Amino acid sequence: MGQPSITAALLLAAAAVALAPPDAPALAAFKAGRAALDAILARFRPSTAALAGGAAVAAASFLLSALVNLGAAVRVAGGWGRLALAAAASAPGPLGSSVRAELESVAAQVREAVPPRPASLGPPRTRLPAEGTPAPAVLRALRAAAAGDGVRLGATPTSRASGTLYLPGGDHARLTSDAYAAFIHSNPMHAAAFPSALALERDVVAMAGSLVGAGGVADVGGFITSGGTESILTAVLAARNLAARSPGALARAAAPGAARRPFDLVLPSSAHPAFHKAAAMFGLNVVVVPVRADGRAAAADVGAALTPRTALAVASAVSFPHGALDDVAGIAAACASAGVPLHVDCCLGGFVLPFKPGGPPLPPWGFDAGPAVASISLDPHKFGLSHKGVSVVLLRGAPRRRAAYTTMVNWPGGLYASPGLPGSRSGALVAAAWAALVHQGRAGFARHAASIYGAVGVLRAAIESGPLSADLAVLGDPVGPVLAFGAAATGSGPGGRTRLNVWAVGDALAAKGWRLSALAHPPALHMCFTPASVGSAGALVEDLIEAVAAVKAAQSAGRQGDGAKPTADAGAMAPLYGQATKAAGSSLGAAGVAAFLEMYQDALVTGGGGKEVK
Numbered sequence: 001m002g003q004p005s006i007t008a009a010l011l012l013a014a015a016a017v018a019l020a021p022p023d024a025p026a027l028a029a030f031k032a033g034r035a036a037l038d039a040i041l042a043r044f045r046p047s048t049a050a051l052a053g054g055a056a057v058a059a060a061s062f063l064l065s066a067l068v069n070l071g072a073a074v075r076v077a078g079g080w081g082r083l084a085l086a087a088a089a090s091a092p093g094p095l096g097s098s099v100r101a102e103l104e105s106v107a108a109q110v111r112e113a114v115p116p117r118p119a120s121l122g123p124p125r126t127r128l129p130a131e132g133t134p135a136p137a138v139l140r141a142l143r144a145a146a147a148g149d150g151v152r153l154g155a156t157p158t159s160r161a162s163g164t165l166y167l168p169g170g171d172h173a174r175l176t177s178d179a180y181a182a183f184i185h186s187n188p189m190h191a192a193a194f195p196s197a198l199a200l201e202r203d204v205v206a207m208a209g210s211l212v213g214a215g216g217v218a219d220v221g222g223f224i225t226s227g228g229t230e231s232i233l234t235a236v237l238a239a240r241n242l243a244a245r246s247p248g249a250l251a252r253a254a255a256p257g258a259a260r261r262p263f264d265l266v267l268p269s270s271a272h273p274a275f276h277k278a279a280a281m282f283g284l285n286v287v288v289v290p291v292r293a294d295g296r297a298a299a300a301d302v303g304a305a306l307t308p309r310t311a312l313a314v315a316s317a318v319s320f321p322h323g324a325l326d327d328v329a330g331i332a333a334a335c336a337s338a339g340v341p342l343h344v345d346c347c348l349g350g351f352v353l354p355f356k357p358g359g360p361p362l363p364p365w366g367f368d369a370g371p372a373v374a375s376i377s378l379d380p381h382k383f384g385l386s387h388k389g390v391s392v393v394l395l396r397g398a399p400r401r402r403a404a405y406t407t408m409v410n411w412p413g414g415l416y417a418s419p420g421l422p423g424s425r426s427g428a429l430v431a432a433a434w435a436a437l438v439h440q441g442r443a444g445f446a447r448h449a450a451s452i453y454g455a456v457g458v459l460r461a462a463i464e465s466g467p468l469s470a471d472l473a474v475l476g477d478p479v480g481p482v483l484a485f486g487a488a489a490t491g492s493g494p495g496g497r498t499r500l501n502v503w504a505v506g507d508a509l510a511a512k513g514w515r516l517s518a519l520a521h522p523p524a525l526h527m528c529f530t531p532a533s534v535g536s537a538g539a540l541v542e543d544l545i546e547a548v549a550a551v552k553a554a555q556s557a558g559r560q561g562d563g564a565k566p567t568a569d570a571g572a573m574a575p576l577y578g579q580a581t582k583a584a585g586s587s588l589g590a591a592g593v594a595a596f597l598e599m600y601q602d603a604l605v606t607g608g609g610g611k612e613v614k
């Protein structure tokens with residue numbers, strides 16, 4: 001609440017007083033208060049009283065906007081927890097040394113969690129080799145390293161990884177790689193030099209758009225980005241820039257004491273972290289709306305969070321955690337009545353939902369969900385079956401698209417214009433995406449969707465009505481390729497007391513080569529079936545039955561904790577989740593988990609196992 005809000009409150013109060021019936025009790029109280037104030041002010045000269053009143057209002061307004069801006073500054077700095085941790089770590093005396101010791105133990109956990117360097121690559125290279133290495137030796141080293149990776153695309157669809165690999169092996173993968181190679185040097189940024197890449201990009205955008213209802217909408221266009229995250233960043237950037245240009249926003253921004261972060265991004269709690277990244281990068285406040293028990297964001301909840309400050313609202317089709325389809329049409333209607341644009345994140349569902357075989361039809365979730373749907377992201381590099389590095393962002397209307405462009409007219413390097421975040425881009429990835437879409441066609445995608453829904457059905461049946469039903473339960477209301485499951489509420493549990501430790505089940509599966517995603521709130525696992533893994537549903541059910549039995553036995557023997565709150569000692573989703581859980585259990589709490597994740601990410605970036613690389 002800054003100065004404009006105080007002024008509005010005062011005006012409202014004045015209007016209420018002017019319009020109130022003469023016998024209203026509030027009016028009597030107001031008159032009594034006013035008489036008391038008159039008695040006080042009578043002791044001062046009128047000009048002194050006026051000056052003091054003005055100064056008091058200005059001071060209150062200043063204080064309030066300082067508080068608002070402090071809140072925004074703290075969010076930018078990473079939150080109160082982060083600031084408190086930094087202050088405590090540098091404090092002298094026993095407090096500082098105990099926090100530093102805790103942080104050192106977190107660093108030790110990081111060193112355990114970082115994957116080792118493949119031996120085939122030899123010791124880390126810290127400088128450019130003095131002499132070159134012959135090409136065959138270079139390739140030998142690379143092939144050996146790739147062969148050692150846990151996840152490899154095979155000729156049969158028996159990958160054991162959730163998501164991760166999407167395209168089918170064999171002919172399709174050979175085609176996309178050949179298409180990539182044919183365009184290896186092209187760069188769509190230099191449109192005049194590579195007109196073919198430009199034409200291919202327009203085709204990919206239009207073909208992808210046709211799956212999400214762009215064809216039925218007059219003015220939808222977009223471009224290729226490096227991935228779902230970049231598409232989301234672009235949509236949020238465009239929304240922020242467009243919102244900032246609205247007359248209302250200009251007036252609010254010009255008001256003295258205006259908040260430094262004038263716009264909100266309204267997100268279901270299940271929305272991808274890319275939206276939080278976008279808000280942090282582009283200075284928006286995140287307003288998180290909890291999803292309902294079925295994992296879906298409800299229109300009433302999102303609608304209640306919309307205000308004139310909302311630059312963009314978000315819905316997912318489908319969400320990453322539980323594969324749930326938000327009430328996109330209802331949310332779009334709420335957005336339309338609030339005058340707020342809606343982004344639908346179709347990164348996961350965009351190439352699958354249109355081909356859902358049989359069953360009740362899905363409610364609209366693309367541009368056909370309503371005119372408020374202003375932008376959509378969908379990913380050729382996931383279920384569009386192309387190589388990593390290709391997503392499509394679709395923006396409705398030229399003003400929104402132009403709000404995502406950067407232009408420079410006074411740069412010594414000449415005139416400059418580019419869409420979205422990057423400059424140079426890979427024409428090879430554009431060509432691979434084009435090849436994947438044209439090669440599969442609607443019929444190919446329909447065939448893949450049928451196998452994906454079939455695989456999800458096998459796992460779902462085993463959990464809902466088969467041998468796993470006593471111990472596991474499907475979470476939410478999945479409608480696409482993702483199936484999430486946690487410990488059954490009525491799980492038999494060892495001795496009927498302890499809930500199954502589902503992260504430990506994930507560990508037991510990992511020991512058999514599976515890589516399921518670990519979810520939190522509540523602890524759960526999910527499997528996202530892709531054309532690379534559709535053949536593995538039966539094997540997953542068999543291994544799950546064994547893993548559940550093993551974890552139950554370990555829990556009965558007291559070797560595993562209660563699954564209602566899995567602990568690191570239970571080996572939960574080792575190493576990363578277990579270590580993060582351990583950090584959460586330390587006295588550092590949530591700030592400790594954040595510190596752990598940052599150190600872990602830094603260790604991945606620097607290869608330093610938490611140590612700085614010189």
Ligand SMILES: Cc1ncc(COP(=O)(O)O)c(C=O)c1O
Nearest residue numbers: 227228229272318319320347348
């Ligand atoms: C629903 C959803 N949105 C966005 C993303 C981000 O995509 P990317 O990893 O390509 O940046 C993902 C990734 O899994 C996703 O599942």
